[in-house]
Amino acid sequence: MRIRVTFVSAGSVPESLIALVPQPARIDREEAAYGRRVTVFAHHEEPRLLAEALRAVAGKVAVGVVTEPLAAAPARLLLMDVDSTLTTTEAVDLLAEHAGVGERVAEITERAMRGELDFAESLAERVGTLRGLPTEVFAEVGPRMTLSPGAMELIATAKAAGALVGVTSGGFVQLVQPLAERLGLDFYNANLLETEVVDGVEVLTGKVVGTVVDREQKGRDLLRFAHERGIEPRWTVAVGDGANDLGMFDAAGLSVAYCAKPVTAAAADVAIGFPRLDAVAAFAFPSF
CATH class of the missing domain: 3.40.50.1000 (HAD superfamily/HAD-like)
Incomplete structure (x- = not known):
């Protein structure tokens, strides 16, 4: 299943957190008025389990594991x-x-x-x-x-x-x-x-x-x-x-x-x- 994993923080997004997304196809980074955004495009068969695992260790970083159709379109x-x-x-x-x-x-x-x-x-x-x-x-x-x-x-x-x-x-x-x-x-x-x-x-x-x-x-x-x-x-x-x-x-x-x-x-x-x-x-x- 195609997914988009987005990390957002008012401060930094730890590389160790980003690395928890398995087999990334592409990683985008952006500075914004609200802080920092990192988006990882990947495939994963259990997106809900991945979201739970990431949120458990994300601290103050907001994490979203977004599935289709919103994984690939606004x-x-x-x-x-x-x-x-x-x-x-x-x-x-x-x-x-x-x-x-x-x-x-x-x-x-x-x-x-x-x-x-x-x-x-x-x-x-x-x-x-x-x-x-x-x-x-x-x-x-x-x-x-x-x-x-x-x-x-x-x-x-x-x-x-x-x-x-x-x-x-x-x-x-x-x-x-x-x-x-x-x-x-x-x-x-x-x-x-x-x-x-x-x-x-x-x-x-x-x-x-x-x-x-x-x-x-x-x-x-x-x-x-x-x-x-x-x-x-x-x-x-x-x-x-x-x-x-x-x-x-x-x-x-x-x-x-x-x-x-x-x-x-x-x-x-x-x-x-x-x-x-x-x-x-x-x-x-x-x-x-």
Whole structure:
């Protein structure tokens, strides 16, 4: 089976690690804004076993053993999480700060992302604390959603490769939609916060309207976005950091954990542990 083994690091990639790939046909090396990339083209009949062996000794080096079709061609669709992936922030935590319940909500968010709490239940609890918050808060919180280092570069690389780019978020439409439009993304999905008018002021009711974007929905989002554009799932790449992203990891052709919680990193095909989102490009959109 033809494979592409990619090593990415913010520092050096040890030659001793590269040498563990048996019978390489070609080795490419590249300096990039995110650090160093080494790509080894080879054949191997047990790529999953090779990936496990390499990751066990790779340390801080991100390793991906990519099989066909992505071993020899760039991805056609990139789907990312938003909070703590595309951005460095958690939208619900920013909103909670305005409601005066920041610490309480941040603790619930952290436990949910580690997979310790049911996401839908934790979302309902967190959103409930926002009841009565004026919707004008979105104009204040939106600019505080800071992009991760390398986010713009990753999107540009994906677009240059002809790929579609989208996001699926456990956050909120009122914040994700403007961000997606500003970045020129092809699609998005997020939770819609319900509002009502009280004494002439539009405020949050503390509830979410419609289907919750949980682990399962993120998987459905990837398959739906791909189907709508005529792309087979094996040509897709999913990127996320929390347990809520595991559904789209299962659906994608290649899954990438980014500065992720341990349960998420362990489940992904690739785990990037340093804060440069454009390092995803080395695995999804390599130079051939």
